[in-house]
Amino acid sequence: MRDVEAQRERAAAARRARRLRPARSDDLGLRRGVAGKLLPFLVAAMAFLASLALAGAIAAAGFSREWQQGPAAALTIQVPDPSAKATDAPQSRLDRVVALLRGSPGIAHVRALSHAEIQKLLQPWLGSGATDGLALPAVVAVRERDGGPALGVITAELRAAAPGTLVDSHGDWTRRIATLAHSIQALAWAMLALVMGVATAVVAIATRAGLVQRRDAVLLVHGLGATDGDIARRFAARATRLAFLGGLGGVVAALPVLGLLAALAAPIAGGIADPTAWMPTLPRGLWLGLAAIPVVCAGIGFATAQVTVRAWLRPLP
């Protein structure tokens, strides 16, 4: 029994040896490590989280842009009795309000709506012709400057110049939503950085475990004249490959989740999503980012393994 087995084993070994060996053979036995088998799964988990974080960052950026620059971002200021004289200057109340707004550093753009525009605005509420003979207030459309002083600062001045002026308060809302979006974005980037840090640590730990496990082989090869670069290259090649595969797996696993989230968010984001589509409808930037994740994983695997192995070898003569 044992003889037959041994014979079969020898024949298999001979077959293996007859195959032309690649120049970069597995001298250090890297393919046999336990730590190596776990690495792709750990990296996949990190890549999965990174995909979600990236989607969060990009979605938040999209919302924020929408609310700050889209039509929703325009503020309106109502000036009743616009052609009466302002209290603090020889101008009409409307002209005075517009001048004050133009002079404010927090305001990017000021435009007084025409009579026709105002009527059009009111039409859905009052019906056509209903405004004839009404003393309509003037309406000034305003766009705030990013990061400028809040409109609230100038509101008091406007009221003093033209008592009764109303500043539409949804500026507060856009500001809050913008702050929320920025916070989500910052959080997502922080999470991405954290995930990359953990991935780096995972690769470093796996590489060190691999070095310790193959200590004798590494020391022998070092003694035979292998340079630090020779040894680091072998570990790094393997870590690069495993991290890439792990990254790819994590991104692929995240796609259905992202598709679902995109479908849920579509009405808010103003887009259309077809939840039955085979591939989820995702922003272009997100696709590019997702494609970059396995590459970044591979880069982390390569760089971390190189640094870890070289640091481990440095104390040797």
Add this chain to the structure above:
Amino acid sequence: MGMSAVVVRLEAVALEVGAQRVLRDISLAIPRGGFRWLLGPSGAGKTSLLRLLHLEARPSEGRMELLGRDIGAAPRAALPQLRRRIGMVFQDFRLLPHLSAFDNVALPLRLAGRPEGQVQADVGEMLAWVGLRARTHCHPAELSGGEQQRVAIARAVINRPDLLLADEPTGNLDDTQAQRLMLLLRELSRLGTTIVVATHNDVIVARHPAPALRLATGRLVSADA
């Protein structure tokens, strides 16, 4: 090696391992193609001296010149290139357990980036020479002590080293195999390889007279010219 005919030169070399001084005040010179027995009782420092010559450690004191390089002044990055010119037969063989006899012997050639065709030919020939052709694809665990020792010898000489170091290389060999090994060493020495062999085997030393370095408690007590 350049113009220098001296392959190994030690001047007042000491080696400390931890706090222990395992070698002290060693001065010696071995010319190209020279053969030296390295003798002394167990614990005298033979293995330590070979480790030093194999660049597994740098001298704690004194000056060591190897293959024309001042080791004390050589940058760390220069050492791998030197190690490739030094063959070592370890007392405990240090074969890689996951590699076949063939792949163990092939290691130095593959590290040097030799073409695979040449590796196949050279390793096959070398294994045949040490009488292990039939054991080419066996792993170390399947080999006897003597067979493992012959694989270790084959690995040390496959690269035609300029300096060959052997630590008790006949410890697991029978008489015939020991004689064969001595023939090989003599031939390599004649071709210009400098050789240092540490041994306990008085019979073989008597049968192959050569200059000897005698160590006792880390000191060189006598060195034949």
